[in-house]
Amino acid sequence: MTDASGAENEDCRPLLLTLPPSHYCERARWALDLQGIVYDEERLAPGTHLLRVKRLGAEATSLPLLLLEDGSLCQGSDRILDWVGLPGGDPEIERRLEQETAPLIRQCLYAGLLSDPRSGIRDVLLRGTSKRDATIGRLTWPLLRRIMAAGMNARPRLLPDLIAQVEHELDWFDRLLAERGAHLAGREFGRADLTAASLLAPVALPQVEPVKSLSAGIRWPRSLAPFLARWSDRPSLKWVRHVYEAHRVPL
Numbered sequence: 001m002t003d004a005s006g007a008e009n010e011d012c013r014p015l016l017l018t019l020p021p022s023h024y025c026e027r028a029r030w031a032l033d034l035q036g037i038v039y040d041e042e043r044l045a046p047g048t049h050l051l052r053v054k055r056l057g058a059e060a061t062s063l064p065l066l067l068l069e070d071g072s073l074c075q076g077s078d079r080i081l082d083w084v085g086l087p088g089g090d091p092e093i094e095r096r097l098e099q100e101t102a103p104l105i106r107q108c109l110y111a112g113l114l115s116d117p118r119s120g121i122r123d124v125l126l127r128g129t130s131k132r133d134a135t136i137g138r139l140t141w142p143l144l145r146r147i148m149a150a151g152m153n154a155r156p157r158l159l160p161d162l163i164a165q166v167e168h169e170l171d172w173f174d175r176l177l178a179e180r181g182a183h184l185a186g187r188e189f190g191r192a193d194l195t196a197a198s199l200l201a202p203v204a205l206p207q208v209e210p211v212k213s214l215s216a217g218i219r220w221p222r223s224l225a226p227f228l229a230r231w232s233d234r235p236s237l238k239w240v241r242h243v244y245e246a247h248r249v250p251l
């Protein structure tokens, strides 16, 4: 947690700053919802989020970022889950999911989505953001799209390798589930389960809110659609959809 003196939070309840479709942001959002914490969400657009986050004096530019009532900042989904105090964690599994599996899934999906002008990703990224940010996002999209692709190394020519690496991560998670059963740590749904389900959601495609609305309008390019269809029946992704149905509390 960072002290951010001068970062005002006038509403006096936590404010979660997000890039709306981000799976890391969904991890934080879900944890807050699960614990019944009342908060507001400010949805930011890629690019203009940099100014907003820098003005708050955050350590890094990444989201999610939780601005607390006293003006202090809690940045990163992991720290937000610590702050929320959710039991049932497994640091080793969560580390792999957060630092290896989740960035890989993001790189793979954006490699297909950003390079296809009909994918709908621009509108999904800008939906729910302020009118000003959405306008800037639309006007600068040709450049923004390139900056995002470069930042994530999300190149279409890498797709065959990225798809193979995602499959490797799903193999690992299938095996883990076979060993551990319904819950990754302990007998009840907890932090490790929430982490896995939220970070795998972009490939599991649960039709549960808020993920359903946040990803509505995506048209999967031909470079990705057959793989998503093939993966859909894997134990990992069936488990994610089941966990969403059973545990994603309504907003």
Ligand SMILES: N[C@@H](CCC(=O)N[C@@H](CS)C(=O)NCC(=O)O)C(=O)O
Pocket (backbone or CB within 6 Å): 019, 022, 023, 024, 025, 061, 062, 063, 064, 075, 076, 077, 078, 098, 106
């Ligand atoms: N490990 C971090 C990763 C967060 C992250 O990579 N967020 C991305 C969105 S998926 C982001 O904010 N990217 C824009 C930036 O870093 O400026 C977490 O768990 O919060």
